[in-house]
Amino acid sequence: MKQMRSSPVALLLALLLVLTLVGGIAVTAYARACSHVYGTPTITVRYAEKNSSGHTVITTTTKVCRVCGHVDETVTSVRESHDIHMYDLGHNLGQATHTFHWRCDICLWVQRTQTIPCEGPPCPAPYGFQLRPEVQ
Numbered sequence: 001m002k003q004m005r006s007s008p009v010a011l012l013l014a015l016l017l018v019l020t021l022v023g024g025i026a027v028t029a030y031a032r033a034c035s036h037v038y039g040t041p042t043i044t045v046r047y048a049e050k051n052s053s054g055h056t057v058i059t060t061t062t063k064v065c066r067v068c069g070h071v072d073e074t075v076t077s078v079r080e081s082h083d084i085h086m087y088d089l090g091h092n093l094g095q096a097t098h099t100f101h102w103r104c105d106i107c108l109w110v111q112r113t114q115t116i117p118c119e120g121p122p123c124p125a126p127y128g129f130q131l132r133p134e135v136q
Contacts, residue, residue, distance in 0.1 A: 037067050038063040045059050050107055054082055061074045082106065084102050085103065086102050087103055098123050099113060
């Protein structure tokens, strides 16, 4: 029978594999043994599913342990109603019109925009108009 000889490359690859496995296990064990000391959390807020009934607020809180680098991430999702207010977009020069829109102050979703005839500038105060709802 022929005797198999180990090549230096095969030995090196085997050694790298063993070190990688041992190193990965050691890092995981260290992270589990750490009594985490978190720094200041990073909080990210975004708005999704914007429609006529409201919007969804998605809040992500990320904390990183200052000792071992463990990352703890918490995501919450809450459905809210809009906070709609009317905004005056001003006089449209050369068109003798004035534009308003109704927008949510939280997620910036625009409920509607309305343009009405205006004899300005100067334009009358926007709340002096009797605004009619737009037909959708």
